Structure formats: structure tokens, C-alpha cells
Amino acid sequence: MKKCQSCAKPAVFHVTEIEDDVPTEIHFCEEHFHAYMKAEETPAADLPDDLAADTLKAVQAMQEISEAAAVKRGAGKRCPHCGISFHEFREKGRFGCPGDYEAFREQLVPLVENIHDATRHVGKVPAGAAGGESSRQFRLIRLRKDLAKAVAAEEYEKAASLRDEIGALGGVESE
Template sequence: MTCQRCQDEAVVHLTELVDGRRKETHLCVACARASGLSLPDAPPDFGLDAVLQDLIKKHVGELVGELAESTCPDCRLRYMDFRTGGRLGCPHDYQVFRKGLLPMLQRFHGATRHVGKRARARPGASLRLRLRSQLRQAVAREDYEEAARLRDQIRLKDQHA
């Protein structure tokens, strides 16, 4: 489309309602500025990277630079992977990503510390946890006979619970 004043390429397109009728005006940058319109020096960047960075800044805030680069030294989870997936990788993540988690907890729950219900203590729960830990260790060291014995012991405890 060409400018209605000088026949250069039109980059500014205005639509106005005048006396109930629609009036379109097409101008080049120079003619638009001469008409008193203020235009940005450069067009907005709508590339994928720019759009993603803008979305991240809106949802994470000014901590985006510091948090986006942080990674848990234990499980190697990156903060941005947590933000996209919604799951933490290990208990250490709560400390590593604290600056990003506290505002979210405040927004979701209205508090940054637990004030709700607590799980009831189940009889034998600590024994079950200990047995499961021993089972994992036995499998890791490939002691399958011990692992089978521990598995059977866990099943027996679960049946009686």
C-alpha cells in the first residue's frame, strides 16, 4: 500500500469514524510524523525470543535474570524448568529457589508458612520409611535377595495397617 500524500510505502494505517462513516488513512513514516503522530524509532520485536522473555518477565518479575540462571546443585533442576513443569526436583530446591517460591506461595495460599492441617501419625510409618530406604539401597548395590526380603516385609506391614 502507498502513502496517500507522497506515494512512498505506507507503514502507518489509521482508521477513524467521522460522522458515522469509516475513514482510512495510509501514511509513510515521514508524512505520519509531519502530521503530528509520535512513532517509535524501531518497530516492536515480535520474534519468539522477545515474546518469551516478555512473558517470563511478566510472570517472574524483576528476579528473572537471577532466578532464570539458577540451578539446584543436587538434582540439577533449573528454575525455568520448574516454572514450566510446575514440579520441584528435590527438597533442596525450596532453598535454592526461595526468592521465586515465596511470592508464589503468598499468592496461592495467602501465607509463606504452613498454617493448615497436619498429617496424622500412622503407626509404623517410620518403620515403613526405613524399610523402603533399605530396599532402595539393596537394589542399588544389586543385592536382590535382600531386596526381595525387604519387599515382602513391607507388603506384610502394609497388609496389617
């Protein structure tokens, strides 16, 4: 859930302003949205002091957001591999190549953060998918690869340690 651009409350109103054919999204809680709308309709001098202050904050936040949005858009930045722009990605909802994740990292981090409230996945293993067993199997495969590398490099102490770890996971290795 997106947050209000003026405070930490959840945003319930989403405004898209278009300036020079470039859309900018602004998100408000109910209180700041009404202040924003009042600012659009009423000169600040006609507003009560507390509402005028909230409106001023909302308008300043909107200006900061517009400036930040211009930077985030990357001024026509394109992926060096496939040539797609971030604007094209937003329109289509799909990237053109894996290089886009790195090319548009600056724009993606806030987007992912808005969608998931985090930038790091800490999800769960699907129920009934034997996730614990799958994870153990992946760990065993990695340990066996490391063991083979250690033996090839004649790092026998490391190999013995890896062998013991494999044994502890139930993937018995011969000595």
C-alpha cells in the first residue's frame, strides 16, 4: 500500500498530474488530499491558518515529488542492451531484457518499495511444496560442489569440514 506523500498515513487518493506530456503520480491520505484540493481551488489567503499550513505542505510535497520524478524518469534513459526506456516499461509492464533491472535500478527500488513495503524478499515457501526438503537439497548440492572444489585444490581440512556438514544434513558422504 502506498503512503501519503505528506505524512506516513496510507494513501487513499492517487492523483496523476501531466506536465509536458509526462505523468507524475502523487499519493495523499484523506486529510492531505482535501488540503491539496483546497489549494487548487482557493487562494491560500482565504484558508484557515491550520488548513493553509497543511495545504502549503501538500503543495511543497507535490513540487518536491515533481522534481524527484523528473530525476527518476532518467530524462529518456534507455537500456544499453535492448534500448527500452523506463517509460516504455511502465506502459507495457514488461522489460525487454535482464539488463533492464540494472539499467533502471534507481527507478525500480522506489517502485518495488511502494508495492511491497520492502526491497528485499522475505517470503515463505508455498504450503505443501516440501520447501524445507527442497532447501536442504539445494544446500547439499552446493556443499557437494564446494567439497569437490576443496578436494581438487587439495584443501583437505576444508574438505573434511564440508564432508561432516554434508553428513549432518543426511547426505552421507563416503570417507
